[in-house]
Amino acid sequence: MILRLLCSVLLATLLLPAPPAAAADPxxxxxxxxxxxxxxxxxxxxxxxxxxxxxxxxxxxxxxxxxxxxxxxxxxxxxxxxxxxxxxxxxxxxxxxxxxxxxxxxxxxxxxxxxxxxxxxxxxxxxxxxxxxxxxxxxxxxxxxxxxxxxxxxxxxxxxxxxxxxxxxxxxxxxxxxxxxxxxxxxxxxxxxxxxxxxxxxxxxxxxxxxxxxxxxxxxxxxxxxxxxxxxxxxxxxxxxxxxxxxxxxxxGGPLQPGVPGTPPPGPAGVQNPSLETATGGVPDCFQLGGWGTSTHAWTRVADAHTGSWAEQVKITAYTDGDRKLVTRQDAGTCAPPVTPGHVYRLGAWYKGTWAAGVKVKMSYYYRSAAGIWTFWGNGLQLAATASYAQNLVTTPPVPAGATAISFGIALPGLGTLITDDFTLVDIT
Structure with a gap:
C-alpha cells in the first residue's frame, strides 16, 4: 500500500510541467x-x-x-x-x-x-x-x-x-x-x-x-x-x-562628463574684449551695465574668472521689479558686433551664481534696426544656479530684415549674485 502510494506521488511529480528555464542574463x-x-x-x-x-x-x-x-x-x-x-x-x-x-x-x-x-x-x-x-x-x-x-x-x-x-x-x-x-x-x-x-x-x-x-x-x-x-x-x-x-x-552608468562646447571660437566679427580683460572706469570695454526696474544692486569687477584674470559680478540685495545684466555695448558700431539679416547666430556666455529657484535668470538679446534703434529681440531658456562655471548657449531666430548689429547678456531678475565671463558670438548659418 505504501509502495503504491509512493509510486503514485512519483508519477504525478514526473507528469508536472517543468518550470521555465531561467535566462542566462537578466x-x-x-x-x-x-x-x-x-x-x-x-x-x-x-x-x-x-x-x-x-x-x-x-x-x-x-x-x-x-x-x-x-x-x-x-x-x-x-x-x-x-x-x-x-x-x-x-x-x-x-x-x-x-x-x-x-x-x-x-x-x-x-x-x-x-x-x-x-x-x-x-x-x-x-x-x-x-x-x-x-x-x-x-x-x-x-x-x-x-x-x-x-x-x-x-x-x-x-x-x-x-x-x-x-x-x-x-x-x-x-x-x-x-x-x-x-x-x-x-x-x-x-x-x-x-x-x-x-x-x-x-x-x-x-x-x-x-x-x-x-x-x-x-x-x-x-x-x-x-x-x-x-x-x-x-x-x-x-x-x-x-x-x-x-x-x-x-x-x-558612468560619470557625468563636463560640457564641451561645439561652437568654434569667435572670428573677427565676434565679441570684442570677450573675456572682459580690459576695462575703463570699472566697466569692461565694449560692454555696458544694463538693466531696468527698481532694485538695490552693486556691480563688481572680480578676479573669479572663467578664463583670464577678470569677470563681472552683479549682486541684487533688494528687489521690486526689472533686472540687471552685463551686455555687449549697444552703440552705433564701434563695439556692437555686426550681423547679416536672415542669418542665425549662436550666442554664448559663461556664468555662475546663486539665486532662488523662482528667479528666472535668462540670456536676453537685442538687435539694432536700420534706423539705429536698439530693440529687444528675445530671451533664452531659464538657467539653474551653479557654484561652478557653466556655459549658456542660445540660438537666435533668423536676423530680422534691416537689422545691423546684435547685443546680448545674461539677466538677473531678482535677489541673488551673478558672475559672467567669456562671451562668444558665431554665425552658424
Whole structure:
C-alpha cells in the first residue's frame, strides 16, 4: 500500500510541467521617449508614475517651450520625478548630412545648453536613428556615455536575423540597438513579444523607442495611452521573475562628463574684449551695465574668472521689479558686433551664481534696426544656479530684415549674485 502510494506521488511529480528555464542574463527594458513632446508629459508621464517605472526622455534643447513640445519647467518636473533627461540635438538635425563641425555644434551645444538648465545629461539619441562613424565620434567627444540608435534588434517586418536584445554593457555604446520605433500599427502583442523574445533567448537589454503618447493625434509615431497602460500592466509583475525596467543611465552608468562646447571660437566679427580683460572706469570695454526696474544692486569687477584674470559680478540685495545684466555695448558700431539679416547666430556666455529657484535668470538679446534703434529681440531658456562655471548657449531666430548689429547678456531678475565671463558670438548659418 505504501509502495503504491509512493509510486503514485512519483508519477504525478514526473507528469508536472517543468518550470521555465531561467535566462542566462537578466532582461532589462528601457522606456525611452524621443523629441521632448508635450503629450509625453500630459499622457505618458502619469502612466509611468502610476506603475512606479522610470523613463528616459531625449529632448531637443532648441524646441523646449515651443508649440507641441515640453516646456523647460515640465522637463524639470520629469527629472525631479527620477526620470532621465537625455540629449537629442539642438534642432533634430539629420546628423550624417552635416559636416563634422556642424555635427559637433548640434550635439555638443545641445548638451551644454541642457547642462546649463541644471539637467544631468549623460546619454544621447540620434535623430531618426541616423549616425555614421563621424557622428559616433562626435557623441563621444561631446561627453556622452552612450548614444541610442533605432533598429538593430528583431522587429516585425525587418531585421529578422538580428539579436533579440542589446548586450549589457553594449559592445558599441555609441550606437545602442533597439527594436523599430513604436508606431500606431504596433500592437500590444508585439510590444510584449519584444520582451519575451529576449527572455527566451538568454536575456539582455531591450530599449523601446516611443514618440507621441496620444490617441488619434494624426501622427504615425504614436502609442495610445490605453496601449501603453496595458503594456506596463503586463510588464510590471514580470519584475518578480527578473525582468526589470531601468533608465538608460541605470544600464550604462558612468560619470557625468563636463560640457564641451561645439561652437568654434569667435572670428573677427565676434565679441570684442570677450573675456572682459580690459576695462575703463570699472566697466569692461565694449560692454555696458544694463538693466531696468527698481532694485538695490552693486556691480563688481572680480578676479573669479572663467578664463583670464577678470569677470563681472552683479549682486541684487533688494528687489521690486526689472533686472540687471552685463551686455555687449549697444552703440552705433564701434563695439556692437555686426550681423547679416536672415542669418542665425549662436550666442554664448559663461556664468555662475546663486539665486532662488523662482528667479528666472535668462540670456536676453537685442538687435539694432536700420534706423539705429536698439530693440529687444528675445530671451533664452531659464538657467539653474551653479557654484561652478557653466556655459549658456542660445540660438537666435533668423536676423530680422534691416537689422545691423546684435547685443546680448545674461539677466538677473531678482535677489541673488551673478558672475559672467567669456562671451562668444558665431554665425552658424
Amino acid at each position: 532582461t532589462i527594458v528601457s522606456l525611452t521617449f524621443d523629441d521632448g513632446l508635450a503629450d509625453q508629459y500630459t499622457n505618458g508621464l502619469p502612466i509611468l508614475d502610476a506603475h512606479g517605472m522610470k523613463g528616459t526622455f531625449y529632448v531637443i534643447s532648441g524646441r523646449l517651450g515651443t508649440s507641441g513640445n515640453l516646456t523647460q519647467a515640465q522637463a524639470t518636473t520629469i527629472a525631479a520625478g527620477g526620470h532621465e533627461i537625455g540629449g537629442h540635438t539642438l534642432t533634430h538635425a539629420d546628423l550624417p548630412t552635416l559636416n563634422p563641425a556642424q555635427q559637433r555644434v548640434q550635439i555638443c551645444d545641445d548638451r551644454v545648453a541642457l547642462l546649463g538648465m541644471g539637467f544631468t545629461v549623460k546619454n544621447f539619441a540620434y535623430p531618426f536613428g541616423n549616425a555614421d562613424a563621424t557622428t559616433e565620434q562626435a557623441s563621444d567627444d561631446c561627453g556622452y556615455n552612450s548614444a541610442r540608435g533605432v533598429g538593430g534588434l528583431v522587429s516585425p517586418g525587418g531585421c529578422g536575423g538580428c539579436p533579440t536584445a542589446e548586450d549589457i554593457p553594449p559592445v558599441d555604446p555609441e550606437y545602442v540597438a533597439t527594436p523599430s520605433s513604436i508606431k500606431t500599427t504596433t500592437t500590444l502583442a508585439q510590444l510584449k513579444n519584444y520582451v519575451t523574445q529576449a527572455e527566451n533567448n538568454g536575456g539582455g537589454w531591450v530599449p523601446l523607442v516611443f514618440h507621441h503618447v496620444c490617441a488619434s493625434c494624426g501622427d504615425d509615431y504614436a502609442v495610445t495611452p490605453a496601449t501603453l497602460t496595458a503594456f506596463l500592466d503586463w510588464l510590471q509583475p514580470r519584475a518578480a521573475s527578473g525582468t526589470t525596467v531601468k533608465t538608460v543611465d541605470q544600464v550604462i
